[in-house]
Amino acid sequence: xxxxxxxxxxxxxxxxxxxxxxxxxxxxxxxxxxxxxxxxxxxxxxxxxxxxxxxxxxxxxxxxxxxxxxxxxxxxxxxxxxxxxxxxxxxxxxxxxxxxxxxxxxxxxxxxxxxxxxxxxxxxxxxxxxxxxxxxxxxxxxxxxxxxxxxxxxxxxxxxxxxxxxxxxx
Amino acid sequence: xxxxxxxxxxxxxxxxxxxxxxxxxxxxxxxxxxxxxxxxxxxxxxxxxxxxxxxxxxxxxxxxxxxxxxxxxxxxxxxxxxxxxxxxxxxxxxxxxxxxxxxxxxxxxxxxxxxxxxxxxxxxxxxxxxxxxxxxxxxxxxxxxxxxxxxxxxxxxxxxxxxxxxxxxxxxxxxxxxxxxxxxxxxxxxxxxxxxxxxxxxxxxxxxxxxxxxxxxxxxxxxxxxxxxxxxxxxxxxxxxxxxxxxxxxxxxxxxxxxxxxxxxxxxxxxxxxxxxxxxxxxxxxxxxxxxxxxxxxxxxxxxxxxxxxxxxxxxxxxxxxxxxxxxxxxxxxxxxxxxxxxxxxxxxxxxxxx
Numbered sequence: 001x002x003x004x005x006x007x008x009x010x011x012x013x014x015x016x017x018x019x020x021x022x023x024x025x026x027x028x029x030x031x032x033x034x035x036x037x038x039x040x041x042x043x044x045x046x047x048x049x050x051x052x053x054x055x056x057x058x059x060x061x062x063x064x065x066x067x068x069x070x071x072x073x074x075x076x077x078x079x080x081x082x083x084x085x086x087x088x089x090x091x092x093x094x095x096x097x098x099x100x101x102x103x104x105x106x107x108x109x110x111x112x113x114x115x116x117x118x119x120x121x122x123x124x125x126x127x128x129x130x131x132x133x134x135x136x137x138x139x140x141x142x143x144x145x146x147x148x149x150x151x152x153x154x155x156x157x158x159x160x161x162x163x164x165x166x167x168x169x170x
Numbered sequence: 171x172x173x174x175x176x177x178x179x180x181x182x183x184x185x186x187x188x189x190x191x192x193x194x195x196x197x198x199x200x201x202x203x204x205x206x207x208x209x210x211x212x213x214x215x216x217x218x219x220x221x222x223x224x225x226x227x228x229x230x231x232x233x234x235x236x237x238x239x240x241x242x243x244x245x246x247x248x249x250x251x252x253x254x255x256x257x258x259x260x261x262x263x264x265x266x267x268x269x270x271x272x273x274x275x276x277x278x279x280x281x282x283x284x285x286x287x288x289x290x291x292x293x294x295x296x297x298x299x300x301x302x303x304x305x306x307x308x309x310x311x312x313x314x315x316x317x318x319x320x321x322x323x324x325x326x327x328x329x330x331x332x333x334x335x336x337x338x339x340x341x342x343x344x345x346x347x348x349x350x351x352x353x354x355x356x357x358x359x360x361x362x363x364x365x366x367x368x369x370x371x372x373x374x375x376x377x378x379x380x381x382x383x384x385x386x387x388x389x390x391x392x393x394x395x396x397x398x399x400x401x402x403x404x405x406x407x408x409x410x411x412x413x414x415x416x417x418x419x420x421x422x423x424x425x426x427x428x429x430x431x432x433x434x435x436x437x438x439x440x441x442x443x444x445x446x447x448x449x450x451x452x453x454x455x456x457x458x459x460x461x462x463x464x465x466x467x468x469x470x471x472x473x474x475x476x477x478x479x480x481x482x483x484x485x486x487x488x489x490x491x492x493x494x495x496x497x498x499x500x501x502x503x504x505x506x507x508x509x510x511x512x513x514x515x516x517x518x519x520x521x522x523x524x525x
Contacts, residue, residue, distance in 0.1 A: 141246060142392075165358065165359055166358065167318050167319040167352075167354070167358075168317070168319075169289065169298065169317040169318060169319060170298075170316065
Protein backbone atom coordinates (compact mmCIF):
# COMPACT_ATOMS: atom_id res chain seq x y z
CA UNK A 1 0.00 0.00 0.00
CA UNK A 2 2.64 2.32 1.08
CA UNK A 3 4.63 1.52 -2.02
CA UNK A 4 1.63 2.30 -4.20
CA UNK A 5 1.19 5.64 -2.47
CA UNK A 6 4.84 6.45 -3.00
CA UNK A 7 4.61 5.43 -6.63
CA UNK A 8 1.51 7.59 -7.06
CA UNK A 9 3.40 10.45 -5.55
CA UNK A 10 6.33 9.89 -7.92
CA UNK A 11 3.91 9.58 -10.84
CA UNK A 12 2.34 12.92 -9.92
CA UNK A 13 5.76 14.53 -9.64
CA UNK A 14 6.79 12.99 -12.93
CA UNK A 15 3.64 14.38 -14.56
CA UNK A 16 4.44 17.84 -13.24
CA UNK A 17 8.00 17.56 -14.46
CA UNK A 18 6.75 16.39 -17.83
CA UNK A 19 4.48 19.47 -18.00
CA UNK A 20 7.42 21.71 -17.15
CA UNK A 21 9.62 20.14 -19.77
CA UNK A 22 6.98 19.90 -22.48
CA UNK A 23 5.20 23.20 -21.97
CA UNK A 24 7.04 25.62 -19.70
CA UNK A 25 10.58 25.09 -20.96
CA UNK A 26 9.72 25.69 -24.63
CA UNK A 27 7.89 28.86 -23.65
CA UNK A 28 10.94 30.02 -21.71
CA UNK A 29 13.22 29.05 -24.58
CA UNK A 30 11.02 30.94 -27.00
CA UNK A 31 11.05 34.04 -24.74
CA UNK A 32 14.80 33.84 -24.37
CA UNK A 33 15.18 33.63 -28.12
CA UNK A 34 12.88 36.61 -28.61
CA UNK A 35 14.73 38.67 -26.04
CA UNK A 36 18.08 37.72 -27.55
CA UNK A 37 16.86 38.79 -30.99
CA UNK A 38 15.52 42.05 -29.64
CA UNK A 39 18.78 42.77 -27.84
CA UNK A 40 20.82 42.23 -30.97
CA UNK A 41 18.36 44.38 -32.91
CA UNK A 42 18.72 47.14 -30.32
CA UNK A 43 22.47 46.81 -30.42
CA UNK A 44 22.40 47.24 -34.17
CA UNK A 45 20.17 50.31 -33.89
CA UNK A 46 22.45 51.70 -31.20
CA UNK A 47 25.49 51.41 -33.42
CA UNK A 48 23.55 53.15 -36.21
CA UNK A 49 22.62 55.96 -33.80
CA UNK A 50 26.20 56.23 -32.60
CA UNK A 51 27.38 56.55 -36.16
CA UNK A 52 24.74 59.20 -36.90
CA UNK A 53 25.69 61.11 -33.76
CA UNK A 54 29.34 61.06 -34.76
CA UNK A 55 28.34 62.37 -38.20
CA UNK A 56 26.21 65.10 -36.66
CA UNK A 57 29.07 66.04 -34.34
CA UNK A 58 31.42 66.30 -37.28
CA UNK A 59 28.90 68.35 -39.27
CA UNK A 60 28.34 70.68 -36.32
CA UNK A 61 32.09 71.19 -35.97
CA UNK A 62 32.33 71.88 -39.69
CA UNK A 63 29.39 74.22 -39.61
CA UNK A 64 30.78 76.11 -36.60
CA UNK A 65 34.02 76.43 -38.49
CA UNK A 66 32.04 77.60 -41.51
CA UNK A 67 30.13 80.13 -39.40
CA UNK A 68 33.42 81.33 -37.96
CA UNK A 69 34.90 81.55 -41.46
CA UNK A 70 31.83 83.37 -42.75
CA UNK A 71 31.94 85.77 -39.82
CA UNK A 72 35.63 86.44 -40.38
CA UNK A 73 35.21 86.98 -44.09
CA UNK A 74 32.18 89.21 -43.44
CA UNK A 75 34.27 91.25 -41.02
CA UNK A 76 37.04 91.61 -43.55
CA UNK A 77 34.50 92.59 -46.24
CA UNK A 78 33.04 95.23 -43.90
CA UNK A 79 36.54 96.45 -43.08
CA UNK A 80 37.49 96.63 -46.78
CA UNK A 81 34.23 98.37 -47.60
CA UNK A 82 34.78 100.91 -44.85
CA UNK A 83 38.34 101.52 -45.99
CA UNK A 84 37.34 102.02 -49.61
CA UNK A 85 34.39 104.22 -48.58
CA UNK A 86 36.69 106.34 -46.46
CA UNK A 87 39.22 106.60 -49.29
CA UNK A 88 36.45 107.53 -51.73
CA UNK A 89 35.05 110.18 -49.39
CA UNK A 90 38.54 111.52 -48.77
CA UNK A 91 39.16 111.80 -52.53
CA UNK A 92 35.81 113.43 -53.13
CA UNK A 93 36.40 115.82 -50.29
CA UNK A 94 39.83 116.82 -51.62
CA UNK A 95 38.44 117.25 -55.11
CA UNK A 96 35.58 119.35 -53.81
CA UNK A 97 37.96 121.52 -51.79
CA UNK A 98 40.12 122.01 -54.88
CA UNK A 99 37.10 122.94 -56.93
CA UNK A 100 35.83 125.28 -54.21
CA UNK A 101 39.22 126.98 -54.11
CA UNK A 102 39.22 127.30 -57.87
CA UNK A 103 35.68 128.62 -57.82
CA UNK A 104 36.58 131.13 -55.16
CA UNK A 105 39.54 132.23 -57.23
CA UNK A 106 37.28 132.57 -60.27
CA UNK A 107 34.69 134.44 -58.25
CA UNK A 108 37.27 136.94 -57.07
CA UNK A 109 38.52 137.27 -60.68
CA UNK A 110 34.95 137.81 -61.86
CA UNK A 111 34.44 140.37 -59.13
CA UNK A 112 37.47 142.26 -60.32
CA UNK A 113 36.91 141.98 -64.05
CA UNK A 114 33.09 142.42 -64.01
CA UNK A 115 32.18 145.04 -61.46
CA UNK A 116 28.61 144.92 -62.78
CA UNK A 117 28.12 141.38 -61.29
CA UNK A 118 25.99 141.29 -58.11
CA UNK A 119 28.57 140.97 -55.30
CA UNK A 120 25.85 140.19 -52.75
CA UNK A 121 24.95 137.00 -54.65
CA UNK A 122 28.60 136.04 -54.87
CA UNK A 123 29.05 136.51 -51.14
CA UNK A 124 26.01 134.35 -50.43
CA UNK A 125 27.39 131.69 -52.73
CA UNK A 126 30.72 131.78 -50.90
CA UNK A 127 28.88 131.43 -47.59
CA UNK A 128 26.95 128.42 -48.85
CA UNK A 129 30.12 126.82 -50.11
CA UNK A 130 31.74 127.24 -46.67
CA UNK A 131 28.66 125.66 -45.06
CA UNK A 132 28.88 122.72 -47.43
CA UNK A 133 32.52 122.34 -46.52
CA UNK A 134 31.59 122.28 -42.83
CA UNK A 135 28.92 119.65 -43.45
CA UNK A 136 31.40 117.48 -45.31
CA UNK A 137 33.82 117.63 -42.36
CA UNK A 138 30.98 116.72 -39.98
CA UNK A 139 29.90 113.87 -42.22
CA UNK A 140 33.45 112.51 -42.33
CA UNK A 141 33.61 112.51 -38.54
CA UNK A 142 30.25 110.77 -38.23
CA UNK A 143 31.31 108.17 -40.73
CA UNK A 144 34.54 107.55 -38.83
CA UNK A 145 32.58 107.13 -35.60
CA UNK A 146 30.08 104.83 -37.27
CA UNK A 147 32.88 102.77 -38.78
CA UNK A 148 34.57 102.34 -35.39
CA UNK A 149 31.30 101.38 -33.77
CA UNK A 150 30.35 98.85 -36.45
CA UNK A 151 33.77 97.19 -36.53
CA UNK A 152 33.70 96.88 -32.76
CA UNK A 153 30.11 95.65 -32.71
CA UNK A 154 30.84 92.89 -35.18
CA UNK A 155 33.90 91.90 -33.22
CA UNK A 156 31.76 91.23 -30.19
CA UNK A 157 28.57 90.08 -31.94
CA UNK A 158 28.56 86.91 -30.00
CA UNK A 159 30.94 86.02 -27.23
CA UNK A 160 30.13 83.02 -25.17
CA UNK A 161 31.98 81.79 -22.15
CA UNK A 162 31.11 78.33 -21.08
CA UNK A 163 33.44 77.71 -18.16
CA UNK A 164 32.28 77.97 -14.62
CA UNK A 165 34.64 80.42 -13.02
CA UNK A 166 35.16 82.93 -10.29
CA UNK A 167 33.82 86.44 -10.94
CA UNK A 168 37.22 87.74 -9.87
CA UNK A 169 39.34 88.32 -12.98
CA UNK A 170 42.61 89.57 -11.48
CA UNK B 171 37.52 119.59 -9.96
CA UNK B 172 35.35 118.63 -12.93
CA UNK B 173 31.62 118.21 -12.81
CA UNK B 174 30.60 115.50 -10.37
CA UNK B 175 27.39 113.82 -9.47
CA UNK B 176 27.21 112.92 -5.81
CA UNK B 177 24.83 110.44 -4.21
CA UNK B 178 24.36 109.06 -0.76
CA UNK B 179 25.09 105.39 -0.22
CA UNK B 180 24.55 103.52 2.97
CA UNK B 181 27.69 102.31 4.65
CA UNK B 182 27.96 100.09 7.71
CA UNK B 183 29.23 101.99 10.74
CA UNK B 184 32.15 99.63 11.15
CA UNK B 185 33.66 100.83 7.88
CA UNK B 186 34.11 104.41 9.03
CA UNK B 187 35.67 103.09 12.22
CA UNK B 188 38.04 100.96 10.17
CA UNK B 189 38.90 103.90 7.93
CA UNK B 190 39.89 105.92 10.92
CA UNK B 191 42.02 103.07 12.20
CA UNK B 192 44.06 102.82 9.04
CA UNK B 193 44.44 105.54 6.40
CA UNK B 194 43.64 103.16 3.58
CA UNK B 195 40.68 104.35 1.55
CA UNK B 196 38.50 101.71 -0.10
CA UNK B 197 37.38 102.64 -3.61
CA UNK B 198 35.23 100.94 -6.22
CA UNK B 199 35.67 101.83 -9.91
CA UNK B 200 33.52 100.61 -12.78
CA UNK B 201 35.28 101.46 -16.05
CA UNK B 202 32.83 101.64 -18.94
CA UNK B 203 33.02 102.50 -22.63
CA UNK B 204 30.72 105.47 -22.11
CA UNK B 205 30.99 106.25 -18.41
CA UNK B 206 33.31 105.50 -15.54
CA UNK B 207 31.71 105.38 -12.11
CA UNK B 208 33.77 105.82 -8.95
CA UNK B 209 32.44 105.00 -5.48
CA UNK B 210 34.47 106.35 -2.59
CA UNK B 211 32.95 106.53 0.87
CA UNK B 212 29.57 108.23 0.51
CA UNK B 213 30.49 109.84 -2.80
CA UNK B 214 29.68 108.61 -6.26
CA UNK B 215 31.34 110.23 -9.28
CA UNK B 216 30.01 109.60 -12.77
CA UNK B 217 32.52 110.60 -15.42
CA UNK B 218 32.40 110.37 -19.21
CA UNK B 219 35.21 108.03 -20.28
CA UNK B 220 36.67 110.38 -22.83
CA UNK B 221 39.73 112.46 -23.44
CA UNK B 222 40.50 115.40 -25.70
CA UNK B 223 44.07 116.20 -26.58
CA UNK B 224 44.86 119.85 -27.06
CA UNK B 225 47.88 122.01 -27.50
CA UNK B 226 48.78 124.91 -25.27
CA UNK B 227 48.86 127.83 -27.74
CA UNK B 228 51.66 129.60 -25.86
CA UNK B 229 54.03 126.80 -24.93
CA UNK B 230 53.03 124.32 -27.63
CA UNK B 231 52.87 121.60 -24.99
CA UNK B 232 50.37 118.74 -25.23
CA UNK B 233 47.63 118.80 -22.67
CA UNK B 234 44.47 116.83 -22.06
CA UNK B 235 40.94 117.68 -21.09
CA UNK B 236 39.17 114.65 -19.65
CA UNK B 237 35.77 113.39 -18.60
CA UNK B 238 32.64 115.49 -18.34
CA UNK B 239 34.45 118.70 -19.23
CA UNK B 240 35.82 117.17 -22.44
CA UNK B 241 32.38 115.81 -23.40
CA UNK B 242 30.71 119.16 -22.74
CA UNK B 243 33.26 121.34 -24.48
CA UNK B 244 34.19 119.13 -27.41
CA UNK B 245 31.13 116.92 -27.99
CA UNK B 246 31.80 114.33 -30.67
CA UNK B 247 35.44 115.43 -30.96
CA UNK B 248 36.22 113.95 -27.55
CA UNK B 249 37.72 110.46 -27.88
CA UNK B 250 36.00 107.60 -26.04
CA UNK B 251 38.99 105.31 -25.83
CA UNK B 252 37.39 102.03 -24.77
CA UNK B 253 35.63 99.41 -26.88
CA UNK B 254 33.45 96.96 -25.02
CA UNK B 255 34.80 98.33 -21.75
CA UNK B 256 38.49 97.59 -22.42
CA UNK B 257 41.32 99.17 -24.43
CA UNK B 258 41.81 97.53 -27.81
CA UNK B 259 45.40 98.59 -28.45
CA UNK B 260 48.41 100.34 -26.90
CA UNK B 261 47.20 103.77 -27.97
CA UNK B 262 43.83 103.34 -26.25
CA UNK B 263 45.59 101.91 -23.18
CA UNK B 264 47.77 105.02 -23.03
CA UNK B 265 44.68 107.27 -23.20
CA UNK B 266 43.03 105.22 -20.45
CA UNK B 267 46.12 105.65 -18.30
CA UNK B 268 46.04 109.43 -18.84
CA UNK B 269 42.30 109.44 -18.09
CA UNK B 270 42.58 107.50 -14.82
CA UNK B 271 45.62 109.47 -13.66
CA UNK B 272 43.82 112.77 -14.21
CA UNK B 273 40.61 111.44 -12.64
CA UNK B 274 42.54 110.44 -9.51
CA UNK B 275 43.93 113.95 -9.21
CA UNK B 276 40.76 115.89 -10.15
CA UNK B 277 38.44 113.88 -7.92
CA UNK B 278 40.77 113.71 -4.91
CA UNK B 279 41.37 109.96 -4.91
CA UNK B 280 44.57 109.32 -2.98
CA UNK B 281 47.27 106.78 -3.71
CA UNK B 282 46.79 104.87 -0.46
CA UNK B 283 43.65 103.23 -1.69
CA UNK B 284 42.44 99.69 -2.07
CA UNK B 285 40.73 99.68 -5.45
CA UNK B 286 38.37 97.09 -6.87
CA UNK B 287 37.76 97.54 -10.60
CA UNK B 288 34.73 96.23 -12.46
CA UNK B 289 35.16 95.28 -16.13
CA UNK B 290 32.98 93.31 -18.54
CA UNK B 291 33.34 89.56 -18.99
CA UNK B 292 35.23 89.01 -22.21
CA UNK B 293 37.40 86.50 -24.04
CA UNK B 294 39.62 89.32 -25.32
CA UNK B 295 42.83 88.48 -23.49
CA UNK B 296 44.65 91.37 -25.09
CA UNK B 297 42.13 93.85 -23.66
CA UNK B 298 42.40 92.36 -20.18
CA UNK B 299 46.22 92.38 -20.34
CA UNK B 300 46.27 96.00 -21.50
CA UNK B 301 43.87 96.92 -18.70
CA UNK B 302 46.07 95.10 -16.18
CA UNK B 303 49.07 97.04 -17.45
CA UNK B 304 47.22 100.37 -17.12
CA UNK B 305 46.01 99.78 -13.56
CA UNK B 306 49.52 98.83 -12.49
CA UNK B 307 50.80 102.19 -13.76
CA UNK B 308 48.19 104.65 -12.46
CA UNK B 309 48.62 106.29 -9.02
CA UNK B 310 45.65 104.39 -7.54
CA UNK B 311 45.29 101.30 -5.46
CA UNK B 312 48.81 101.24 -4.14
CA UNK B 313 47.64 99.29 -1.07
CA UNK B 314 45.93 96.73 -3.25
CA UNK B 315 43.83 96.21 -6.33
CA UNK B 316 41.50 93.61 -7.75
CA UNK B 317 39.55 93.26 -10.97
CA UNK B 318 36.12 91.65 -10.98
CA UNK B 319 33.34 90.98 -13.43
CA UNK B 320 31.23 94.14 -13.33
CA UNK B 321 27.88 92.40 -13.86
CA UNK B 322 28.51 90.26 -10.79
CA UNK B 323 29.50 93.36 -8.82
CA UNK B 324 26.13 94.98 -9.69
CA UNK B 325 24.37 92.17 -7.85
CA UNK B 326 26.36 92.94 -4.69
CA UNK B 327 24.79 96.42 -4.68
CA UNK B 328 21.43 94.87 -3.75
CA UNK B 329 20.43 95.12 -0.04
CA UNK B 330 21.65 91.54 0.58
CA UNK B 331 25.20 92.67 -0.26
CA UNK B 332 27.64 89.78 0.23
CA UNK B 333 24.61 87.59 0.96
CA UNK B 334 24.24 87.38 -2.83
CA UNK B 335 27.22 85.00 -2.81
CA UNK B 336 24.89 82.29 -1.51
CA UNK B 337 22.27 82.81 -4.18
CA UNK B 338 21.66 81.74 -7.75
CA UNK B 339 20.63 84.47 -10.16
CA UNK B 340 21.00 85.97 -13.62
CA UNK B 341 22.41 89.47 -14.14
CA UNK B 342 21.55 91.45 -17.25
CA UNK B 343 23.97 94.35 -17.50
CA UNK B 344 22.34 96.66 -20.03
CA UNK B 345 25.22 98.94 -20.96
CA UNK B 346 26.01 101.54 -23.58
CA UNK B 347 28.10 99.48 -26.02
CA UNK B 348 27.30 95.93 -24.91
CA UNK B 349 24.75 93.89 -23.01
CA UNK B 350 26.39 91.38 -20.75
CA UNK B 351 24.36 88.48 -19.30
CA UNK B 352 25.81 86.21 -16.62
CA UNK B 353 24.30 83.24 -14.83
CA UNK B 354 25.67 82.97 -11.30
CA UNK B 355 25.40 80.04 -8.95
CA UNK B 356 26.59 80.62 -5.40
CA UNK B 357 29.31 83.08 -6.24
CA UNK B 358 30.48 81.29 -9.38
CA UNK B 359 29.84 82.46 -12.93
CA UNK B 360 28.48 79.38 -14.65
CA UNK B 361 27.75 80.90 -18.04
CA UNK B 362 27.98 84.29 -19.67
CA UNK B 363 27.24 85.93 -22.99
CA UNK B 364 28.07 89.36 -24.34
CA UNK B 365 26.43 90.99 -27.31
CA UNK B 366 27.02 94.25 -29.13
CA UNK B 367 23.76 94.00 -31.05
CA UNK B 368 21.60 95.11 -28.11
CA UNK B 369 23.00 98.21 -26.46
CA UNK B 370 22.37 101.80 -25.44
CA UNK B 371 24.37 103.39 -28.25
CA UNK B 372 22.23 101.66 -30.87
CA UNK B 373 19.20 103.23 -29.19
CA UNK B 374 20.93 106.63 -29.51
CA UNK B 375 21.35 106.04 -33.23
CA UNK B 376 17.69 104.99 -33.59
CA UNK B 377 16.60 108.16 -31.76
CA UNK B 378 18.71 110.28 -34.10
CA UNK B 379 17.13 108.55 -37.12
CA UNK B 380 13.60 108.87 -35.71
CA UNK B 381 14.04 112.61 -35.26
CA UNK B 382 15.46 112.93 -38.76
CA UNK B 383 12.47 111.02 -40.14
CA UNK B 384 9.95 112.96 -38.10
CA UNK B 385 11.38 116.30 -39.19
CA UNK B 386 11.95 115.09 -42.78
CA UNK B 387 15.68 115.63 -42.50
CA UNK B 388 15.39 119.17 -41.16
CA UNK B 389 16.83 118.26 -37.76
CA UNK B 390 19.99 116.16 -37.68
CA UNK B 391 21.17 115.85 -34.07
CA UNK B 392 24.48 114.31 -33.02
CA UNK B 393 24.69 111.11 -31.00
CA UNK B 394 25.53 112.79 -27.70
CA UNK B 395 22.38 114.93 -28.02
CA UNK B 396 20.37 111.79 -28.82
CA UNK B 397 21.77 110.22 -25.67
CA UNK B 398 20.87 113.22 -23.54
CA UNK B 399 17.30 113.14 -24.94
CA UNK B 400 17.13 109.45 -24.04
CA UNK B 401 18.33 110.10 -20.49
CA UNK B 402 16.02 113.03 -20.01
CA UNK B 403 12.80 111.97 -21.75
CA UNK B 404 12.70 108.17 -22.03
CA UNK B 405 9.85 106.97 -19.84
CA UNK B 406 7.96 103.71 -20.30
CA UNK B 407 5.83 104.33 -17.19
CA UNK B 408 4.03 107.40 -18.47
CA UNK B 409 4.29 108.69 -21.98
CA UNK B 410 4.16 112.50 -21.91
CA UNK B 411 4.16 114.67 -24.97
CA UNK B 412 7.43 116.64 -25.10
CA UNK B 413 8.13 119.35 -27.63
CA UNK B 414 11.58 120.54 -28.64
CA UNK B 415 12.30 123.72 -30.54
CA UNK B 416 15.31 124.48 -32.69
CA UNK B 417 16.42 127.39 -34.81
CA UNK B 418 16.70 126.23 -38.41
CA UNK B 419 18.59 127.92 -41.19
CA UNK B 420 16.12 129.71 -43.48
CA UNK B 421 13.14 128.37 -41.49
CA UNK B 422 13.49 130.07 -38.13
CA UNK B 423 11.93 128.49 -35.05
CA UNK B 424 10.92 124.87 -35.65
CA UNK B 425 9.06 122.63 -33.16
CA UNK B 426 8.90 118.84 -33.13
CA UNK B 427 7.86 116.06 -30.71
CA UNK B 428 10.67 114.10 -29.18
CA UNK B 429 8.79 111.73 -26.82
CA UNK B 430 7.81 109.37 -29.63
CA UNK B 431 11.25 109.62 -31.21
CA UNK B 432 12.74 108.56 -27.86
CA UNK B 433 10.28 106.01 -26.47
CA UNK B 434 9.75 104.01 -29.66
CA UNK B 435 13.47 103.10 -29.94
CA UNK B 436 13.51 102.18 -26.24
CA UNK B 437 10.54 99.83 -26.74
CA UNK B 438 12.33 98.33 -29.73
CA UNK B 439 15.47 97.90 -27.60
CA UNK B 440 13.44 96.10 -24.95
CA UNK B 441 12.04 93.69 -27.53
CA UNK B 442 15.58 93.00 -28.80
CA UNK B 443 16.79 92.41 -25.25
CA UNK B 444 14.00 89.93 -24.53
CA UNK B 445 14.69 88.18 -27.84
CA UNK B 446 18.39 87.91 -27.02
CA UNK B 447 17.61 86.32 -23.67
CA UNK B 448 14.89 83.95 -24.81
CA UNK B 449 16.28 82.98 -28.21
CA UNK B 450 20.02 82.99 -27.54
CA UNK B 451 21.16 83.17 -23.93
CA UNK B 452 18.70 80.77 -22.31
CA UNK B 453 18.82 78.14 -25.09
CA UNK B 454 22.64 78.23 -24.98
CA UNK B 455 22.55 77.90 -21.20
CA UNK B 456 20.12 74.98 -21.50
CA UNK B 457 22.43 73.28 -23.95
CA UNK B 458 25.49 73.83 -21.78
CA UNK B 459 24.05 73.14 -18.34
CA UNK B 460 20.38 72.13 -18.23
CA UNK B 461 20.23 72.03 -14.44
CA UNK B 462 21.49 75.59 -14.23
CA UNK B 463 19.01 76.64 -16.92
CA UNK B 464 16.09 75.24 -14.87
CA UNK B 465 17.45 76.88 -11.75
CA UNK B 466 17.85 80.20 -13.60
CA UNK B 467 14.16 80.22 -14.60
CA UNK B 468 13.21 79.88 -10.94
CA UNK B 469 15.68 82.51 -9.76
CA UNK B 470 15.80 86.29 -9.89
CA UNK B 471 16.79 88.26 -12.96
CA UNK B 472 18.77 91.31 -11.92
CA UNK B 473 18.69 94.24 -14.32
CA UNK B 474 21.63 96.63 -14.05
CA UNK B 475 23.51 99.14 -16.19
CA UNK B 476 22.68 102.56 -17.57
CA UNK B 477 19.67 101.49 -19.65
CA UNK B 478 17.99 100.10 -16.52
CA UNK B 479 17.73 103.69 -15.22
CA UNK B 480 14.88 104.37 -17.66
CA UNK B 481 11.62 104.65 -15.66
CA UNK B 482 9.29 101.74 -16.33
CA UNK B 483 11.89 99.65 -18.17
CA UNK B 484 12.23 97.08 -15.38
CA UNK B 485 8.46 96.53 -15.13
CA UNK B 486 7.97 96.24 -18.89
CA UNK B 487 10.97 93.92 -19.14
CA UNK B 488 9.51 91.68 -16.41
CA UNK B 489 6.17 91.49 -18.23
CA UNK B 490 7.70 90.79 -21.63
CA UNK B 491 10.15 88.14 -20.48
CA UNK B 492 7.52 86.37 -18.35
CA UNK B 493 5.18 86.30 -21.35
CA UNK B 494 7.91 85.05 -23.65
CA UNK B 495 9.00 82.27 -21.29
CA UNK B 496 5.55 81.35 -20.07
CA UNK B 497 6.67 81.56 -16.43
CA UNK B 498 6.55 84.42 -13.96
CA UNK B 499 10.06 85.86 -13.75
CA UNK B 500 11.07 88.02 -10.79
CA UNK B 501 13.07 91.01 -11.98
CA UNK B 502 14.97 93.22 -9.57
CA UNK B 503 17.05 96.32 -10.00
CA UNK B 504 19.66 97.60 -7.58
CA UNK B 505 19.07 101.19 -6.51
CA UNK B 506 20.68 103.40 -9.15
CA UNK B 507 21.52 100.61 -11.62
CA UNK B 508 24.08 102.81 -13.39
CA UNK B 509 26.27 103.02 -10.29
CA UNK B 510 25.56 99.52 -8.94
CA UNK B 511 28.79 97.98 -10.28
CA UNK B 512 30.97 100.63 -8.64
CA UNK B 513 29.08 100.28 -5.34
CA UNK B 514 29.50 96.51 -5.45
CA UNK B 515 33.21 97.05 -6.10
CA UNK B 516 33.38 99.42 -3.12
CA UNK B 517 31.87 96.68 -0.94
CA UNK B 518 34.73 94.34 -1.91
CA UNK B 519 37.36 97.03 -1.26
CA UNK B 520 35.80 97.87 2.12
CA UNK B 521 35.87 94.21 3.07
CA UNK B 522 39.55 93.95 2.16
CA UNK B 523 40.41 97.08 4.13
CA UNK B 524 38.54 95.68 7.18
CA UNK B 525 40.42 92.40 6.82
